[in-house]
Amino acid sequence: MSLLRTAARASVATRVVGNVQRRQRQQWAAQDAAQAAAAAPVPAPAAAPSAVDTQQLIGQLQQLGQLRDAGVLTEAEFTAQKQRLLGT
Structure with missing residues (x-):
């Protein structure tokens, strides 16, 4: 009788764990979707x-330009900073 009881408890425990994991995955997916929606950049007028x-x-x-000409900035760094300033 104890073997059947142990098997029944294991079955219930497995089902409970599976349900908890499924709910957690759904909650995490919803949180990720909400964060992705909030992180979407809104263009400023x-x-x-x-x-x-x-x-x-x-x-x-x-x-x-002076820093680039002096060798302090590389061409790539200059271009990146210029684009940041110009907003492009």
Whole structure:
């Protein structure tokens, strides 16, 4: 009789563990989907640059060019920073 009882308990335990794992996978998938939706970049409306912003941008680009010419920045680093400044 104890062998049948042990088998029945093992069967119930296996089913419970399987159900818990299934629910956890569903919850994690829902969380991942929510995080992916929240992480989607929302484009900001393009505002017309002011004269001050334009002058600052030109100054920063000139500084980057000087650093590249001096050998401080590689061409790839210069290009990456220029794209970051220009927002492209």
